[in-house]
Amino acid sequence: MYVTKNSFPEKSRTQVIGILQQQLADATDLTHQAKQAHWNVKGPSFIALHELFDKIADETADYADLIAERIMQFGGTAEGTVRVAAKRSRLPEYPLNIAQGREHVQALSQALAHFGESVRHAIDQADELGDKDTADIFTEISRGVDKYLWFVEAHNQADK
Secondary structure, three states: OOOOOOOOOHHHHHHHHHHHHHHHHHHHHHHHHHHHHHHHOEOOOHHHHHHHHHHHHHHHHHHHHHHHHHHHHOOOOOOOOHHHHHHHOOOOOOOOOOOEHHHHHHHHHHHHHHHHHHHHHHHHHHHHOOOHHHHHHHHHHHHHHHHHHHHHHHHHHOOO
């Protein structure tokens, strides 16, 4: 870790950095899963889903940036390459052989739900370590993920 005058205890910073690194890997994976959906969606709702998936990719890239910057604030090194994300991500593998909007809605909503659950767990972990600021960052991300999960799931809910 780099030397910093940040007054948060070093041992706790190290633990929080570990939590942040995991969330960075998941957020990076989610960004690219949303791009996969954006590039490959087909069907009658193409333009609406194409634009929604692109917006999700942009937002999750912003989440990754917030997470990486918090790692740096604590004197860590953000490990955010695609290769690192591929090794560490806990998200379900995104299917590469789908095209229909409904299939992408199902796959991306699963990834969003999984990420949302892990972020809520990270809120609790950061809070237990006394890091209200990191918990607040994760809370912001959680609210956004829940919103986009709602937007995506709404495409398949009208038929029920």
